[in-house]
Amino acid sequence: MRYRAPLICLLVLALLSAGCASTTDLPGTTSQKKTTPTPTPGYGSIAITSSPIGAEVYLDGELKGTAPLTLTDIPAGKHTLCLTKIGYVESNSTVTVTADKETKVSKSLRQGKPKLSLDITGSNMIYQGMDPLMEISGTVRNTGEESAFETRLVITMTPKDSKEKNLKVTKIHVIGPLNPGDEKRYVEHLQLKRGIEYRGTIKCEYRDGSKMVSGASKSF
Structure with a gap:
């Protein structure tokens, strides 16, 4: 009986030194993994003018109004911009919005022709x-x-x-x-x-x- 306690201690030390046990493997313990938080997207604005004035403005395929026009709360990143007016050639471009900044866009539409x-x-x-x-x-x-x-x-x-x-x-x-x-x-x-x-x-x-x-x- 007097050798039982030292023998148990030696056995536990041997298991730990051999890597056979860890705190995460012991009953009643849970592993905790670090997670990277998803960044909150930034928003900016686009100020659009056209020559002639009154061109219809489409952002990412959605009609937003007629120029001159300022669009707010636009997610930062690249967007497709289309300006169109009867009698003029349609203008298509890509605009990059920067968070907390206003992007200015000015378009001169070319006179159209019959085809x-x-x-x-x-x-x-x-x-x-x-x-x-x-x-x-x-x-x-x-x-x-x-x-x-x-x-x-x-x-x-x-x-x-x-x-x-x-x-x-x-x-x-x-x-x-x-x-x-x-x-x-x-x-x-x-x-x-x-x-x-x-x-x-x-x-x-x-x-x-x-x-x-x-x-x-x-x-x-």
């Missing part, structure tokens, strides 16, 4: 008596930023044999005004001569001031 494109969905020969009738159809659209006024299509059927050039047929199809995003369908007929091989072209035109401006064209 006409056309499709041909059908070009068929319809025979009426001896001479054929060409029927052509399709769509014309304005994908630009400005309206196209007095829009028209010039359709020309030209004989493939240059000796028969006097048999060329031209017809103008009036479309009228085309606002940005507008699309209109057209159908036109041209009377041709029997026995003549033709090649066709179609082009868009619109008025810009005192002159007619050519847009898209296609062959068929």
Whole structure:
């Protein structure tokens, strides 16, 4: 009995020195890990001006108002900024917001232009008596930023044999005004001569001031 206490002490010391036991392994103890706190994001502001004034302001795809405009409580970091106004080219950029600071942004919008494109969905020969009738159809659209006024299509059927050039047929199809995003369908007929091989072209035109401006064209 007198050797039991020293023997127990030696056994505990041997286990501790061999790394077989630690305070976290002992019953009734819990391990505590250090955690890094999540930093609180900072906020800043953006002061936006545009030329011309009144451009619509989109931040990260959300409409915020019209310039001049100051946006507050914006999370620090990079954001997408878009300014748009009817008749002008859209302006897209990335703006970096710094915490507790105001970021100034000034944009000059470029004047837009009409942009006409056309499709041909059908070009068929319809025979009426001896001479054929060409029927052509399709769509014309304005994908630009400005309206196209007095829009028209010039359709020309030209004989493939240059000796028969006097048999060329031209017809103008009036479309009228085309606002940005507008699309209109057209159908036109041209009377041709029997026995003549033709090649066709179609082009868009619109008025810009005192002159007619050519847009898209296609062959068929």
